Amino acid sequence: MSRRHIAFDCEGAQLIGTLDEGGETTALLIVTGGNEIRAGAWNGQAQFAARIASAGFPVFRFDRRGVGDSDGVNTGFTESAADIAAAIAALRTAAPHSTRVVGMGNCDGATALVLAKGAGCDALVLSNPWTIEGDDSDEPAAAPPAAVRAHYLRRLRDPRAILRLLRGGVKIGQLFSSLKSALRPAPPPSSLAQIFAADLKAFGGPVTILLAGRDRTAQVFEASWDKSDPRVRRCAEATHSYVESQDWLEARVLEALR
Incomplete structure (x- = not known):
């Protein structure tokens, strides 16, 4: 596997991304959640990218503006559509054989992809989407x-x-x-949850929704989501970052890529 770092432009700011190369024509774009850098907590996303790339699929990770190695002002996940679109363009330039891009995000990274209407991705893998009012996804959510x-x-x-x-x-x-x-009744969907549902409905490509059973962000999302949605995949014992369920996560992502 070959890994290289790439600088690219986003509205006048220089962003930094990392490409794990692969020969397949479908590529994975990972959008980080919170203010997490592209390597992920304890290098977790870098390790996951290597696992997917070892199956032949190019994987691109990046730091959005104002995060990690990237320049600019961090305006949060709700204003990151331009960052995601710029990352897709950089991916297509760096791996020109990629004819299809699957966008994957965890927590507010998933929500950022949806609010950006996919930002040019052909398919989406949305893990534990953040649908709690406010944009501080580093705060623990109350269990529904x-x-x-x-x-x-x-x-x-x-x-x-x-x-x-x-x-x-x-x-x-x-x-x-x-x-x-x-014993309390379930709260009504937040305004962010309603916007998420409307924007996801407008996306035309395939969607996979991954939910970790022991993650409160996922529990809050599921409390106001259609329980019969066939796009949902659940891992009952998984926590927010799937530390103990990497094989399950890898299998689900490879399904979306194939």
């Missing part, structure tokens, strides 16, 4: 009532959890507070 109920149902099936409760290892006040929240 359905997720709280599912959590306690799992605990009730765990003999160790029951034994801990009987032995007084659970704070009763905290338990009742959680149970009270579990």
